[in-house]
């Protein structure tokens with residue numbers, strides 16, 4: 001048990017009213033797992049991710065990583081955001097180098113070399129000197145991924161990282177993140193509201209529901225690598241998730257194609 | 258500096274040189290006609306031609322150069338001091354919310370007071386000479402930069418701060434690595450705003466208690482009944498103000514472009 005979330009509650013006071021964003025969440029995650037937090041918007045996915053990443057603390061309950069209580073963000077765990085979080089005043093390689101600047105032992109040349117290595121890895125080796133705004137959304141998110149990998153973290157948190165991208169770019173990046181995870185052996189906690197995305201990526205899908213935000217079900221996806229979105233097994237798992245959300249029509253639908 | 262980039266920038270902004278030239282010709286024609294048709298004595302209402310002759314005269318004997326130099330020196334000192342302290346002050350009050358809450362009411366109270374209203378106190382405190390003009394410019398430039406900096410800091414996208422925290426950017430480091438660059442566009446906008454009003458108040462500041470500068474030249478020309486020099490001086494003040502503004506606008510556009518806030 002690598003990450004341990006036990007009895008976590010999170011309340012916000014909004015306009016004087018108490019609002020429960022997370023209600024008694026329990027979850028354990030093993031090293032090297034690819035976990036998807038799946039659920040409709042407002043079910044507390046970001047709140048849970050922020051708590052595990054240390055950006056926010058739960059109202060009650062405990063979160064430990066490797067036995068240590070999470071209190072603040074750590075350079076050992078990197079978060080990738082939907083809107084990339086690149087610094088517009090830095091060029092691409094300088095953005096990636098940010099990941100290494102807290103390590104005062106490295107020389108500028110070493111920083112650059114490592115940053116370039118990961119830029120190459122995400123296929124943007126030739127864009128080192130570009131400004132972030134000159135790149136497409138998909139490319140910017142690749143830069144953010146390169147920056148995260150450069151920090152050589154144990155855990156990568158991703159909050160709807162591909163949510164702003166078009167479907168094709170999205171699928172390409174899904175494949176990329178899978179192959180990167182295989183190569184770099186990272187633990188990944190990935191937030192999404194896209195059922196297909198979750199089933200395609202995850203070792204386990206944590207299904208969450210809102211009002212109050214809670215974990216409804218944890219599904220192990222035994223599809224192995226190289227998943228086929230059109231396969232029967234894939235559809236079966238999708239259906240289970242649809243049922244969990246009560247979104248499946250109970251009457252038979254007639255198809256005439 | 259009128260380099261290639263600036264010309265291209267002006268052109269893109271639709272400021273075609275043809276319009277500028279025609280506009281100036283129109284202005285001079287109207288001015289000239291007004292002098293002729295009003296029948297007022299040329300010594301009191303100088304024509305463009307006599308103003309131009311006066312301009313050549315004060316350029317020729319070196320007076321204009323001297324006055325421009327001392328005005329620009331005061332302007333540079335007052336303006337740079339104002340921008341530097343306003344940026345530092347703005348970052349501090351913008352960063353610490355409690356400081357902002359306490360200082361904002363005072364700032365809002367002081368801001369609408371014309372720098373000229375302070376003049377008697379300024380003269381009492383600093384005496385005459387360069388200081389009154391410098392202090393006037395300082396007051397005029399300080400508040401716009403202070404406010405835009407503080408507001409900029411308060412509105413820094415949360416994600417930049419999260420990223421900084423995540424990658425272990427230090428508590429002090431964060432100011433020059435994240436905060437300052439993130440608000441640089443706002444600082445430039447505030448500086449741009451400040452430049453205009455500071456230049457306006459330079460002339461006022463120099464009309465009191467100085468023996469040099471473009472503001473002093475106005476008083477001096479009036480005392481010597483040289484309305485032609487007065488008119489020439491006014492034109493020079495306008496042209497320098499215009500050039501300063503154009504230079505800053507150009508700089509601002511470059512920064513916005515680099516930050517990706519304004520694509521061309």
Ligand SMILES: Nc1ncnc2c1ncn2[C@@H]1O[C@H](COP(=O)(O)OP(=O)(O)O)[C@@H](O)[C@H]1O
Nearest residue numbers: 012013014021040041042043044045046047048
């Ligand atoms: N800082 C906050 N203050 C008040 N309410 C918040 C805050 N952050 C999140 N919430 C509320 O908590 C709920 C869960 O939010 P969030 O975790 O962002 O959901 P998700 O990421 O699943 O869309 C939402 O209803 C949201 O309005």
Ligand SMILES: [Mg+2]
Nearest residue numbers: 045046047159
């Ligand atoms: Mg969210």
